[in-house]
Amino acid sequence: MKRDVFDIALELLDHEVVDADGVPCGIVDDVELAGEPGKPLRAVALLIGPGTVADRLVWPFNVLVRRFVGRSRVRIPWRDVRAIDERIALRRSAQSHGLGDADRRCARLIARIPGSAR
C-alpha cells in the first residue's frame, strides 16, 4: 500500500529497522524533517544509533547508553527506505548503510570461541 502521509510518532519513531536481508540493524531513534512554516513538512532521513537515542533520554539513562552502548549516529536518507510496516525496511544491506559496525567488531571476538557458528 503506497501512502503519502504517515503518523511519525506511531508508525516510524521507535520502530525496528531491518536491512535488505531482513536482519535487524537498529531502531528509528529520530526522524529528520525539512520544511518551512506554512509549507508542507517532509521526512528527509531516519537517524539511527545510540548517540541519537541518548539525546532523547534524561540522566542517568543518556550517560549509561553513551558509556555502555556507544555514541554512533547514522543518517539514512528517506530514499533508502523501502517499506514502512511494523518494521521499517531499508533498500540495501546494513553494512552499506554504515550500520552494524559494532556487531561486526563483536562478531570477530565471538568467532574465536569454538562452535560460534552454531
Added chain:
Amino acid sequence: MEKALELFLGVLTAVGGFVEIGELTFSLNAGARFGYHLLSVIALGTVGIIVYCEMAGRVAAVAGQPVFNLIRERVGVSLGAVTLVAALAVNILTCAAEIGGIALVWQLLAPIPYRAWVAVALVFLLVAVWVLPFKWIERVFGLGGLLMIVYLVVAARDVRDWAELLAGFIPSAPKLESTSQYMLFAYYAVALLSSVMLPYETYFYASGAIEDKWTPADVPINRVIVIVGFTLGSLLAVALVSLGVTVFDPLHIEPQVPGVAALPVALAFGKAGLLVALAGLFFAFAGAAIETCLSGAYSLAQFFGWPWGRFRGHASAPRFTIAWIATFVLAALLIASGVDPVTVVEYSIVFSVVILPLTYFPLLLVAGDPRVMGRHVNGRLSSWLGWFYLVLVTITALAAIPLLVLTHGGRG
C-alpha cells in the same frame, strides 16, 4: 501429526517450566504461615499469566514483534529505558538466585564448598546455552522440570482435608493476631502474585515464539499451550502450598533453603524420592536461570535493534551473545559474593511486580490494535481480562515497595 507432537511437547514444557525458586520459596512459606488462604492468589495469578502470555505469543506469531520492541514503540523511549534498566536488574537478580539454588541443591549431593558449586553451575549453564539449539534448551529443561510432579504426588497423598484446600481458592484472609501479621499476609499475597506473573515470562515466551518461527497458523497452538500448560503447572505451586501446610507448619520449619523443599518427598519415598525431588529442583532452577538470562539479553537487543536470537547462531547475533554471557557471569559473581539466594529472590520478586504494568500496558495496546493484528485482534474476553489485570498489577505495584519496607523484607 507433527503439530500434535509440538502441541504435546509445548504443553509439557510449559508445565515443567512453571515453577522456579521464587515460587518455590513463597508457596512453601505461604502454606507454612497462612494455611491454604493464599491459594486464591495463585489461581488469580495463573489466569493473569495465561491472559498476558497468550497475548504475547499471539502478537509474536502475527506481527513478529517481541515484547521489548512493543514497549519502546508504545510507551516511548524514556519509560522504555526505565523498564529496560529495571528488567535487566530483576533478570540478573533472579538468575543469580536460580544459580544459588542450583549450587545449594548440588551441595546436598556432594559436600564441596558452595562457591565451587556456583562456578560449576556457571560453566554448565554457559555450555548448555552455547551448545544446545533453542528447541532443545526448551525441551531438556522443561521436560526435566516435570520431575517436580513428585511434589504433586506427595502433596495429594498427604492432604488432610480436601474441603479446606478447595476453600482456599475462595479469596479470604485468615484470623491473625496483629496488624503486622495482616501486613505480612498482604506482602505474601503480593509476592506470590508476582512470582506467578513474573515479567520475564512474557519476554521469554514471545521471544521464544519468534525463535521457534511461529506464524499466524500457530495462534491456536499458542492458546492451548498457555491455557493447559500453565493451569497444570500452577498445580505444582498449589502442591507446594499444600506441603507447606501439611509438612512444614506442624514441624515449625520455615522453609528458607531451597533444598528443604525436598524434605517432604524424602519423608514419603526415601532416598530414591529425595534424588528425584532434587533432580526436579535442579531442572526447574537451571531452566529458570537460562530463561531469565536470555530474557535480559533479548530485552537489551530488542530495545536497541540488535540482531538477536539463538536461531541466528552466536556469530550472527554477536552483541546478543555477549549480553547473555555477561548476564550469566554477573549473576554468578553476585551470588558467589555470599548473599543469600532466598533474600535475593525476595527482592527480585517484589521489584518485578513494579515493572509489570509497564510490560503489560504496551502488550495490551498492540494486541488490541486491529491495524497490527488484523483478525487476530483481542476479543472481548481478552480485552476485559487484560484491563482487569492491568489495574490489578498496577495496584499491586504501588503496594509492593511499602509492604516490603513495612514487613522488613517479609520478616514480619
